[in-house]
Amino acid sequence: MGDKKAILLLSGGLDSSTCGIIARDMGFDIYAMTFAYGQRHEFELTAAKKVACFLSAKEHRIVNIDLRAFGSSALTSDIDVPKARDISNSSDIPITYVPARNTIFLSYALAWAEVIDCTDIFIGVNSIDYSGYPDCRPEYIAAYEKMANLATVAAIQGRTIKIHTPLISLLKAQIIKIGLKAGMDYSITHSCYDPAEDGTPCGLCDSCQIRKKGFDEAALLL
Amino acid sequence: MGDKKAILLLSGGLDSSTCGIIARDMGFDIYAMTFAYGQRHEFELTAAKKVACFLSAKEHRIVNIDLRAFGSSALTSDIDVPKARDISNSSDIPITYVPARNTIFLSYALAWAEVIDCTDIFIGVNSIDYSGYPDCRPEYIAAYEKMANLATVAAIQGRTIKIHTPLISLLKAQIIKIGLKAGMDYSITHSCYDPAEDGTPCGLCDSCQIRKKGFDEAALLL
Numbered sequence: 001m002g003d004k005k006a007i008l009l010l011s012g013g014l015d016s017s018t019c020g021i022i023a024r025d026m027g028f029d030i031y032a033m034t035f036a037y038g039q040r041h042e043f044e045l046t047a048a049k050k051v052a053c054f055l056s057a058k059e060h061r062i063v064n065i066d067l068r069a070f071g072s073s074a075l076t077s078d079i080d081v082p083k084a085r086d087i088s089n090s091s092d093i094p095i096t097y098v099p100a101r102n103t104i105f106l107s108y109a110l111a112w113a114e115v116i117d118c119t120d121i122f123i124g125v126n127s128i129d130y131s132g133y134p135d136c137r138p139e140y141i142a143a144y145e146k147m148a149n150l151a152t153v154a155a156i157q158g159r160t161i162k163i164h165t166p167l168i169s170l171l172k173a174q175i176i177k178i179g180l181k182a183g184m185d186y187s188i189t190h191s192c193y194d195p196a197e198d199g200t201p202c203g204l205c206d207s208c209q210i211r212k213k214g215f216d217e218a219a220l221l222l
Numbered sequence: 223m224g225d226k227k228a229i230l231l232l233s234g235g236l237d238s239s240t241c242g243i244i245a246r247d248m249g250f251d252i253y254a255m256t257f258a259y260g261q262r263h264e265f266e267l268t269a270a271k272k273v274a275c276f277l278s279a280k281e282h283r284i285v286n287i288d289l290r291a292f293g294s295s296a297l298t299s300d301i302d303v304p305k306a307r308d309i310s311n312s313s314d315i316p317i318t319y320v321p322a323r324n325t326i327f328l329s330y331a332l333a334w335a336e337v338i339d340c341t342d343i344f345i346g347v348n349s350i351d352y353s354g355y356p357d358c359r360p361e362y363i364a365a366y367e368k369m370a371n372l373a374t375v376a377a378i379q380g381r382t383i384k385i386h387t388p389l390i391s392l393l394k395a396q397i398i399k400i401g402l403k404a405g406m407d408y409s410i411t412h413s414c415y416d417p418a419e420d421g422t423p424c425g426l427c428d429s430c431q432i433r434k435k436g437f438d439e440a441a442l443l444l
Contacts, residue, residue: 065287100333103373107329111322140372147365151325151357 005118006164007109008032008057012047014211015167017189018179019124020055022166025182030057031116033109036064037098043199047190054185063108102135106144106163113161114152122164128171141165172214177221227340228386229331230254230279234269236433237389239411240401241346242277244388247404252279253338255331258286259320265421269412276407285330324357328366328385335383336374344386350393363387394436399443 006028010016024030032055034048045062052060102125109121125136134140145163149155167175179186191211192201201208228250232238246252254277256270267284274282324347331343347358356362367385371377389397401408413433414423423430 099336099375100329100373103332103369104326104329107322107326110325114321134375134378135373137372140369143365143369143372147325147362147369150359150362150365151322153321153356156356 004028004120005031005058005116006120006122007113007116007118008055009105009109009121009123010034010048010051010060011124012044012049012051012189013124013191013207014172014179014186014189014214015124015126015175016048017051017055017124017186018175018182018184019122019164019167020051020057021179021182021184023120023122023164024055028120028122030055031112031118032057032060033105033112034060034062035105035108036062037101043192043195044190046199047188050188054188061112065104065108100135102133102140103144106148110148110151110161114154117154119154119159119161120164121161122166124167125165126167126172126175127169136168138165138168141168171217172210173217173221176214176218180218226250226342227253227280227338228342228344229335229338229340230277231327231331231343231345232256232270232273232282233346234266234271234273234411235346235413235429236394236401236408236411236436237346237348237397238270239273239277239346239408240397240404240406241344241386241389242273242279243401243404243406245342245344245386246277250342250344252277253334253340254279254282255327255334256282256284257327257330258284259323265414265417266412268421269410272410276410283334287326287330322357324355324362325366328370332370332373332383336376339376341376341381341383342386343383344388346389347387348389348394348397349391358390360387360390363390393439394432395439395443398436398440402440 004027006023008016008020008023008030010020010032011034020030020032030052032048032052034045036042036045049060102123106121106123113119113121125141127137141163145161148161148163152161154161170178176186190199191207193205193207194202203212226249228245230238230242230245230252232242232254233256242252242254252274254270254274256267258264258267271282324345328343328345335341335343347363349359363385367383370383370385374383376383392400398408412421413429415427415429416424
């Protein structure tokens with residue numbers, strides 16, 4: 001490893017973990033950042049710790065933020081997580097959307113990047129399987145990057161901040177294939193929005209369905 | 223008052239309070255948001271509560287965030303607040319700069335705006351007296367607004383988010399003059415970065431100096 005640093009927004013799920021192994025294989029030292037934001041699926045924090053360890057992260061910060069103060073998402077309030085929904089119809093914005101979540105997460109990453117003198121931020125957003133989330137789209141990421149390059153001292157000093165989204169235009173099966181080829185151990189990752197207390201996935205929420213479909217299709221690609 | 227809602231980022235200082243009275247006089251109902259971010263000058267939280275009350279805010283949320291996790295600013299770490307600095311030389315970025323602070327604050331405001339179905343956010347940034355802060359510049363705000371209009375469900379549904387910065391090109395004395403004409407009670411506001419425990423301002427930090435200079439000059443304008 002050299003002295004290239006990257007902030008990795010790491011949920012402990014399939015996408016962010018794959019994003020991490022891609023960053024590592026690009027020669028970056030990983031500074032992982034995970035948010036405890038009152039989500040139902042706190043088990044993902046445990047997964048995030050395992051993945052950070054697997055990626056030999058230099059540091060792993062778990063930041064407590066209280067998105068529940070705003071309510072209105074099934075992931076952070078008392079609304080039931082939808083089960084066995086038809087995920088092939090993704091034109092609606094799912095109830096699991098958390099207001100401005102990626103904007104808040106990227107803003108924390110930007111602050112940490114500035115402090116550790118890092119200009120590379122990795123986020124595992126994906127516009128294919130989750131086209132219903134406005135803050136997973138390429139045009140959003142481009143606008144965020146432009147703003148970030150005006151927001152910081154690094155920007156004033158002429159160093160360019162890059163928001164890396166290596167998964168943005170990939171199908172879930174392609175993401176899994178890339179991860180498996182790079183040696184990712186997906187058994188330590190976690191996707192379910194509504195797991196049992198011991199972390200067992202429900203198998204029915206959108207995230208479980210998308211994960212299963214991804215592995216099924218990846219099997220055909222390998 | 224009508225049904226126009228505005229989020230006001232309210233520190234309890236002179237600028238955000240004036241920004242609030244401007245928003246109120248534009249006919250907005252005020253939803254004030256204040257951050258407890260481990261700042262030295264926690265006394266400003268008390269001032270923020272008084273100002274929110276003065277502005278008849280519909281709600282006032284105090285959000286706990288831990289910017290100290292990132293360190294590196296005199297406002298949030300053990301670095302001494304500079305005293306009796308020559309504020310007429312503002313080409314350097316002051317040590318009191320908090321990394322990505324406005325980016326984080328605006329992101330929380332954006333999340334709340336989305337939840338309460340509001341498209342107007344007021345922030346009292348000023349590019350004249352604080353040209354050293356990258357995230358107080360008009361080009362930064364314009365880029366943030368553009369990003370915000372791609373980040374949210376409101377954006378997808380065609381409602382435009384507006385980041386209002388009524389003070390951005392005003393001198394401190396002009397800000398004070400506008401506030402006084404609108405009936406702002408500045409005695410309840412607080413500016414000092416390093417007050418005594420009872421809130422008495424130090425009189426020497428940048429913020430105290432700028433406040434005093436502003437009132438001196440406003441006296442000539444009135």
